[in-house]
Amino acid sequence: MKKLLIAAAVAALLAPVAASAKEMTFASWGGAYQEAIRKAWITPFSKESGIKVEEDTGPDTAKIKAMVDTKSVTWDVVTGGGGGLMRGVKLGLFEKITPDMVKTDHVLPGARNDYAIPSEIFSTLIGYSTKAFPTTGAQPKSFADFWDTAKFPGKRTLPDAPETVVEAALLADGVPMADVYKTLSTEAGLKRALDKIRALKPQVAVWWSSGAQPVQALGSGDVVMALGWNGRFQAGIDSKLPIAMAWDQQIPQVGFFMIPKGAPNKAEAVAFLNYMVKPENNARLSEYVAYGPVTEQAWASIDAGRAATLPSTPERLKNALFLDIEWWAENGAKVTEAYKTMLKE
16 A cells, blocks of 8 residues: 555656656758757757757758648748748648737848748859959849859859749849839730840759758869859858859748648747747847848947848848748749740750
8 A cells, every 4th residue: 555655656756757748859951051040049049938849850841731631740930031931821831820929029121021030031143162252353233143154154053943043034134123023924024034034044054852962062173163052162261162152143042941730749830939939039030141131120230340241131121122921922923833844946
C-alpha cells in the first residue's frame, strides 16, 4: 500500500511537468538564412519563453498542402517569400492572423498581410565581380548595364524562376518603374520581357535554383555578373570574395512567417511571431544576415555601419520596385510556364 502511495505521489509530481512542457516546430530553408533566424530569434525566444523550438527545412507549398490535406501537420511556423505566401493563401493552407493575435501596427503598411507576419526585407539586385569590373573602370549600376554585354562583357547568371527577372528585364528595356506591372499584364508586355531575357541567353552560364549558386559563380569567376539576393552577396563579400553590389536599382521582397492550418502548437507559434516582430527583436536579424527590418522603429537598434549593407533604408527604397505578390498570385502560373518554355528553346 505504501509503495502504491509513493508511486501515486511521484506520478502526481510528474504530471504537471509533462502537461506544461511547451514546444513548437519551425521550418525554413536551411543554410545561412536559417542559422541567422536561429541566432536572432529562435534561441533567445526559447530562453525567454521556455518554449522548446524544433527545426526542420523545406517548407514548400506542396509539402504544406500534403500535410493540411491529410490532417497531419507537424510544422507550427513556416517561412516563405511573397509567392509562397500567396500560393498558400489561394489554396487555403494558412491560418488568418488577426491584430488581436499579433500586434503589427508598427510594421510598414505595404508589408502587412492577413495570413502572415513579415519578418525581413531582402532584395534582388546585381552582384558583380570586382576583378572583372574594378573601381578603376566602369562598374555596372543598373539593370540596363546587366543586359549591356558590350559595355560589360562576360557571362551572367539568372534565376531559373521568373519572379524579379521579368521585372528587371522591362526596367532594363526602359519601362518606367510605375508601369512595369501594367506592361507585364499585357501579352505584348510579357513577350517584351521574355524577348529581352531571350536575347541575353547566350551570355547566361548558369540558371540558378539556389541562392548560394550566384555567389559561388561570381567567386569562382564562372560569371562576372549575377542577378541574386543581397544577403547572399553580402555573405560572399564578408567572406572576402571579390563581389560588389549595384544599389541603384533593386526589387525588394518581404519574407513572411506563416502558421499552417491545423498546426499542433498554435499558441506557441503565435507567441513566437509576437516575439519576432517586436522592433528591437526584428532588428536583430540584420546582425547575422544583410536583410532589413520590416518596421521603421527597428532602425534605432541598428548601427550605421550595418545599415549601409541593408536594402530597406529609406534612401535605397526610393529607387526600388517592390515585388507585387498580388500580381504574381494572379499571373504566376502563366508567367512561369512561359518562362520555362523560353528556357528550353
